[in-house]
Amino acid sequence: MIPVTMMMAITVDGKIAKDKSQLADWTSREDKKFFVEISKQHGVIMMGENTFKTFPAPLPGRLNVVFSRADNPPPITGVKWVKGEPADVLAELEKMGHTSALLGGGAALNSLFLEKKLISEIILTVEPKIFGAGLSLFNKDLEANLKLLEVKKLNDNTLMLHYQVLS
Ligand SMILES: NC(=O)c1ccc[n+]([C@@H]2O[C@H](COP(=O)([O-])OP(=O)(O)OC[C@H]3O[C@@H](n4cnc5c(N)ncnc54)[C@H](OP(=O)(O)O)[C@@H]3O)[C@@H](O)[C@H]2O)c1
Known part of the structure; x- marks a missing residue:
C-alpha cells in the first residue's frame, strides 16, 4: 500500500x-507555500467533497482525488472522483504509478483514513489563532499513538509538527 501523509493547518485550539464551507485561507503565507511544496512532492492530494467545494478551482499541478458519493460527478480536468474504500483508492493510485499520496482533509476524510490505519x-x-468552535x-471517536519526528518554525508565529503514526 502506498504511504499516506495527512497534512493539515490547525488553530491553537x-x-x-x-x-x-469555510475556505482554509486563514493560514499564513508560509503555510500555503509549504503546503504547495509538500503536495507537489506527492503529486496527489486526496480530499473529501466538502473540502473540494471550498476551492475556487482544482489545485493545479497535482492530481486532485476527491471522495464523493455523487452518482455522476461532473468531469473536471485534474480531478479524479472516487468513492468507497480508501484502501481500494490507494491501490488504484499505485497502479497509476504513484508512490505516495497526501491526504488534505477534511475531518470526515481524515477520520476515514485513520480508522482504517492508512x-x-x-x-x-x-x-x-483560536476559533473556539468548529471542525x-x-x-x-478514534485513537492513535504518534512519534514526533520534527518541529520547525515556519515563521515567527507558525509551528510545523511532523509525526509518524505508530499504531
Ligand atoms: N485547515 C485545514 O488544513 C483544512 C484542510 C482541509 C479541509 N479543511 C476544512 O474542512 C472542512 C470540510 O471537512 P468535512 O469533514 O466537512 O468534509 P470532507 O472530509 O472534506 O468531505 C466529506 C465528504 O466526503 C464524502 N465521503 C466520505 N467518505 C467517503 C467515501 N468513503 N466515499 C465517498 N465519499 C465519501 C462524504 O460523504 P457522506 O457525507 O455521504 O459520508 C462527504 O460528502 C472545510 O471547512 C474545509 O475548509 C481544513
Missing part, C-alpha cells in the same frame, strides 16, 4: 475550520 505520517501547521482534525 485544534480547529481546522469554523464550519464545513495514515503513515501527519504534518500539522499550528497557526496563532476538529477528526470527527469521530
Whole structure:
C-alpha cells in the first residue's frame, strides 16, 4: 500500500475550520507555500467533497482525488472522483504509478483514513489563532499513538509538527 501523509493547518485550539464551507485561507503565507511544496512532492492530494467545494478551482499541478458519493460527478480536468474504500483508492493510485499520496482533509476524510490505519505520517501547521468552535482534525471517536519526528518554525508565529503514526 502506498504511504499516506495527512497534512493539515490547525488553530491553537485544534480547529481546522469554523464550519464545513469555510475556505482554509486563514493560514499564513508560509503555510500555503509549504503546503504547495509538500503536495507537489506527492503529486496527489486526496480530499473529501466538502473540502473540494471550498476551492475556487482544482489545485493545479497535482492530481486532485476527491471522495464523493455523487452518482455522476461532473468531469473536471485534474480531478479524479472516487468513492468507497480508501484502501481500494490507494491501490488504484499505485497502479497509476504513484508512490505516495497526501491526504488534505477534511475531518470526515481524515477520520476515514485513520480508522482504517492508512495514515503513515501527519504534518500539522499550528497557526496563532483560536476559533473556539468548529471542525476538529477528526470527527469521530478514534485513537492513535504518534512519534514526533520534527518541529520547525515556519515563521515567527507558525509551528510545523511532523509525526509518524505508530499504531
Ligand atoms: N485547515 C485545514 O488544513 C483544512 C484542510 C482541509 C479541509 N479543511 C476544512 O474542512 C472542512 C470540510 O471537512 P468535512 O469533514 O466537512 O468534509 P470532507 O472530509 O472534506 O468531505 C466529506 C465528504 O466526503 C464524502 N465521503 C466520505 N467518505 C467517503 C467515501 N468513503 N466515499 C465517498 N465519499 C465519501 C462524504 O460523504 P457522506 O457525507 O455521504 O459520508 C462527504 O460528502 C472545510 O471547512 C474545509 O475548509 C481544513
